[in-house]
Amino acid sequence: xxxxxxxxxxxxxxxxxxxxxxxxxxxxxxxxxxxxxxxxxxxxxxxxxxxxxxxxxxxxxxxxxxxxxxxxxxxxxxxxxxxxxxxxxxxxxxxxxxxxxxxxxxxxxxxxxxxxxxxxxxxxxxxxxxxxxxxxxxxxxxxxxxxxxxxxxxxxxxxxxxxxxxxxxxxxxxxxxxxxxxxxxxxxxxxxxxxxxxxxxxxxxxxxxxxxxxxxxxxxxxxxxxxxxxxxxxxxxxxxxxxxxxxxxxxxxxxxxxxxxxxxxxxxxxxxxxxxxxxxxxxxxxxxxxxxxxxxxxxxxxxxxxxxxxxxxxxxxxx
Amino acid sequence: xxxxxxxxxxxxxxxxxxxxxxxxxxxxxxxxxxxxxxxxxxxxxxxxxxxxxxxxxxxxxxxxxxxxxxxxxxxxxxxxxxxxxxxxxxxxxxxxxxxxxxxxxxxxxxxxxxxxxxxxxxxxxxxxxxxxxxxxxxxxxxxxxxxxxxxxxxxxxxxxxxxxxxxxxxxxxxxxxxxxxxxxxxxxxxxxxxxxxxxxxxxxxxxxxxxxxxxxxxxxxxxxxxxxxxxxxxxxxxxxxxxxxxxxxxxxxxxxxxxxxxxxxxxxxxxxxxxxxxxxxxxxxxxxxxxxxxxxxxxxxxxxxxxxxxxxxxxxxxxxxxxxxxxxxxxxxxxxxxxxxxxxxxxxxxxxxxxxxxxxxxxxxxxxxxxxxxxxxxxxxxxxxxxxxxxxxxxxxxxxxxxxxxxxxxxxxxxxxxxxxxxxxxxxxxxxxxxxxxxxxxxxxxxxxxxxxxxxxxxxxxxxxxxxxxxxxxxxxxxxxxxxxxxxxxxxxxxxxxxxxxxxxxxxxxxxxxxxxxxxxxxxxxxxxxxxxxxxxxxxxxxxxxxxxx
Numbered sequence: 001x002x003x004x005x006x007x008x009x010x011x012x013x014x015x016x017x018x019x020x021x022x023x024x025x026x027x028x029x030x031x032x033x034x035x036x037x038x039x040x041x042x043x044x045x046x047x048x049x050x051x052x053x054x055x056x057x058x059x060x061x062x063x064x065x066x067x068x069x070x071x072x073x074x075x076x077x078x079x080x081x082x083x084x085x086x087x088x089x090x091x092x093x094x095x096x097x098x099x100x101x102x103x104x105x106x107x108x109x110x111x112x113x114x115x116x117x118x119x120x121x122x123x124x125x126x127x128x129x130x131x132x133x134x135x136x137x138x139x140x141x142x143x144x145x146x147x148x149x150x151x152x153x154x155x156x157x158x159x160x161x162x163x164x165x166x167x168x169x170x171x172x173x174x175x176x177x178x179x180x181x182x183x184x185x186x187x188x189x190x191x192x193x194x195x196x197x198x199x200x201x202x203x204x205x206x207x208x209x210x211x212x213x214x215x216x217x218x219x220x221x222x223x224x225x226x227x228x229x230x231x232x233x234x235x236x237x238x239x240x241x242x243x244x245x246x247x248x249x250x251x252x253x254x255x256x257x258x259x260x261x262x263x264x265x266x267x268x269x270x271x272x273x274x275x276x277x278x279x280x281x282x283x284x285x286x287x288x289x290x291x292x293x294x295x296x297x298x299x300x301x302x303x304x305x306x307x308x309x310x311x312x313x314x315x316x317x318x319x
Numbered sequence: 320x321x322x323x324x325x326x327x328x329x330x331x332x333x334x335x336x337x338x339x340x341x342x343x344x345x346x347x348x349x350x351x352x353x354x355x356x357x358x359x360x361x362x363x364x365x366x367x368x369x370x371x372x373x374x375x376x377x378x379x380x381x382x383x384x385x386x387x388x389x390x391x392x393x394x395x396x397x398x399x400x401x402x403x404x405x406x407x408x409x410x411x412x413x414x415x416x417x418x419x420x421x422x423x424x425x426x427x428x429x430x431x432x433x434x435x436x437x438x439x440x441x442x443x444x445x446x447x448x449x450x451x452x453x454x455x456x457x458x459x460x461x462x463x464x465x466x467x468x469x470x471x472x473x474x475x476x477x478x479x480x481x482x483x484x485x486x487x488x489x490x491x492x493x494x495x496x497x498x499x500x501x502x503x504x505x506x507x508x509x510x511x512x513x514x515x516x517x518x519x520x521x522x523x524x525x526x527x528x529x530x531x532x533x534x535x536x537x538x539x540x541x542x543x544x545x546x547x548x549x550x551x552x553x554x555x556x557x558x559x560x561x562x563x564x565x566x567x568x569x570x571x572x573x574x575x576x577x578x579x580x581x582x583x584x585x586x587x588x589x590x591x592x593x594x595x596x597x598x599x600x601x602x603x604x605x606x607x608x609x610x611x612x613x614x615x616x617x618x619x620x621x622x623x624x625x626x627x628x629x630x631x632x633x634x635x636x637x638x639x640x641x642x643x644x645x646x647x648x649x650x651x652x653x654x655x656x657x658x659x660x661x662x663x664x665x666x667x668x669x670x671x672x673x674x675x676x677x678x679x680x681x682x683x684x685x686x687x688x689x690x691x692x693x694x695x696x697x698x699x700x701x702x703x704x705x706x707x708x709x710x711x712x713x714x715x716x717x718x719x720x721x722x723x724x725x726x727x728x729x730x731x732x733x734x735x736x737x738x739x740x741x742x743x744x745x746x747x748x749x750x751x752x753x754x755x756x757x758x759x760x761x762x763x764x765x766x767x768x769x770x771x772x773x774x775x776x777x778x779x780x781x782x783x784x785x786x787x788x789x790x791x792x793x794x795x796x797x798x799x800x801x802x803x804x805x806x807x808x809x810x811x812x813x814x815x816x817x818x819x820x821x822x823x824x825x826x827x828x829x830x831x832x833x834x835x836x837x838x839x840x841x842x843x844x845x846x847x848x849x850x851x852x853x854x855x856x857x858x859x860x861x862x863x864x865x866x867x868x869x
Binding site: 030031032035049051052055080083084085086087091094095150153154157158161164165166167168171172265266267268270274275278281283 | 347349355357358443444446499502503507508522523524525526528546548549550551552554555556558559561562564732733734735737738739862
């Protein structure tokens with residue numbers, strides 16, 4: 001197990017370095033710069049933009065900028081975010097908790113719900129109920145998430161007034177327990193949107209995996225021995241069918257920090273997805289680099305965790 | 320009996336507090352915004368949200384009056400300066416500050432704050448967008464603690480307006496900062512201002528809260544609080560307006576105005592705007608900028624294209640009654656506007672005859688004209704962020720096809736669009752400009768001094784000596800009438816030159832909650848009257864009753 005872990009971490013470090021370097025260069029190669037939009041104003045001379053590029057070291061060659069970025073990042077300094085007018089570390093620290101709350105809730109509920117639904121679909125076999133549920137999962141996966149989000153805004157939030165339309169808390173937030181309940185109230189619709197999507201994806205993977213083991217010899221043997229159906233499902237079938245779903249969980253894990261751009265935008269959720277997209281549009285190089293670094297670290301962490309979980313579920317993988 | 324007495328005492332104390340606050344009605348206004356403020360200090364502000372907050376937090380020396388006239392000083396209203404006087408040579412203005420004016424931390428506003436206001440704009444490390452607008456100011460000097468002298472290099476009709484662009488900043492907090500540190504200083508994120516609203520909190524990407532200043536030198540604002548609430552997705556932001564969570568949304572997309580006006584709790588204020596859009600011709604060859612453009616260097620070709628575009632139908636198709644046909648490099652809201660300018664008319668037959676006369680007679684199987692085997696085709700660039708310009712391009716494409724001209728459309732992400740435009744890599748550009756009450760922007764966008772490399776923004780390289788000299792003379796003339804006359808002649812020159820196809824001006828629609836009672840609307844900056852907004856007592860919402868954050 002330790003060997004697997006060390007090998008994955010080594011690969012992960014390489015991936016992080018490559019991804020960060022690539023993004024660092026690519027964002028600088030696309031047209032524009034952090035101060036280009038200023039030129040839309042008739043009173044700003046070109047010298048002002050040139051001076052600002054100089055002040056922020058953006059007129060230097062890309063390798064030199066990258067070297068400085070690496071040295072600063074090693075000291076925990078990611079620079080200044082031009083789009084948010086605050087240090088990158090602060091911008092990330094402010095936007096990560098909302099994203100982790102939203103995505104954590106959605107991934108957890110979606111994964112649990114998806115595994116349960118997928119297990120039921122796969123184990124129950126063909127019936128009108130499973131066909132209907134299977135079709136529903138397909139429908140949820142086919143509809144773009146922002147459409148689901150807008151439907152939830154127009155229905156439960158706007159027409160029925162059951163939930164707030166956007167934001168993470170009220171405009172004038174309460175403190176203490178009332179404040180926490182307020183956040184949960186605001187969390188319901190964006191989390192529901194993403195839970196539905198994650199649940200549908202996981203359910204379909206789980207169903208397929210379970211169908212593959214449903215006729216396996218060890219299942220038939222367990223039945224022949226008179227083991228109760230529920231025990232066969234939970235102890236034998238599900239554990240063997242978990243491997244692809246655990247791998248999928250590893251793939252979904254980085255979304256914990258990268259966020260869900262469209263859903264965050266529709267619900268005005270102050271998370272990482274929105275921050276990164278705005279940073280890209282405004283060519284906020286330091287914030288993009290910082291966010292890519294954090295996201296790629298989570299990709300590596302997700303992969304490692306998935307490998308560990310798969311090894312736990314399938315002893316053959318430990319060899 | 321004891322309860323009755325308590326009620327009477329409470330009622331009398333409430334009545335007293337109301338009197339002491341100058342008839343305040345209290346209440347909260349939530350302003351919806353699709354983006355967050357970029358900065359809260361005026362020298363650093365670029366976007367409209369930042370400007371709204373900065374102009375609520377800080378007072379200027381004097382403010383433009385309801386006429387929006389920026390020429391001379393007659394229409395300006397005192398703010399931090401209670402009076403001003405001109406030097407005999409008209410090259411300096413001495414502002415006498417109101418001795419009762421205070422910063423929100425209690426410190427008095429002093430002449431040193433005006434001096435620092437200029438220094439913050441001038442510090443090139445701050446990259447202030449205002450720097451060029453105050454280029455004619457030589458210095459600001461504190462004559463004594465309450466007198467600040469603003470000195471100019473030249474006399475000009477908008478000298479006074481230039482001086483008011485220097486917004487006093489709290490020198491006792493900011494002056495010690497090293498050069499370039501203003502943007503990153505904590506004081507820039509929690510500013511101490513001088514306006515009728517003070518800073519309470521800023522959650523980036525979420526909200527900015529301001530509260531009324533109770534003992535303000537101009538009197539307490541009638542509202543208790545103002546909140547700028549960010550909803551990045553337009554549809555969700557408008558849903559918040561419909562649900563009554565947001566009180567103000569400006570500007571409304573034209574397609575939403577009807578639906579918003581139908582909401583019982585909302586009203587829509589429409590007012591002429593300061594934005595105009597146009598299709599600018601590139602006067603230089605995109606492949607070899609030293610050479611004239613193969614099509615558009617020719618006035619006859621530009622006029623033919625202009626005549627082939629039915630701007631009236633185009634504006635009606637896109638905006639219905641919420642747009643106006645563009646008339647030149649200005650908007651009708653500017654005091655120098657002239658709606659009597661001689662326009663190049665829509666005349667398809669004349670356009671075809673002109674193209675024929677230029678030798679573009681043959682037509683291929685695709686209907687596109689040809690000359691010497693070359694097709695009459697050009698590409699227009701536009702930013703994909705502008706839905707209106709995109710629709711305008713599609714409509715123009717059809718209209719030009721009818722006269723045998725092929726126009727291809729190149730949509731780009733905004734920064735990529737700017738990059739192409741500023742590098743001159745285009746045949747024509749669908750541009751949009753936000754003007755101000757001042758006409759001086761026309762020099763920055765359209766004169767040859769503004770061609771990239773020599774100045775700022777004339778990316779389409781329009782060059783006309785008569786236009787340059789008329790605009791220059793108009794902006795320098797001291798007599799307002801003469802200034803207007805010269806500028807109007809300059810505008811006429813640009814129209815006659817067919818420097819661009821002047822497409823449309825947009826009327827702004829603003830959704831406002833009906834419980835809010837408003838003073839006369841100020842079309843260039845409605846938020847400047849927020850201090851006078853009141854809440855109808857019969858329609859108060861729970862958020863109006865919540866006391867302002869201490």
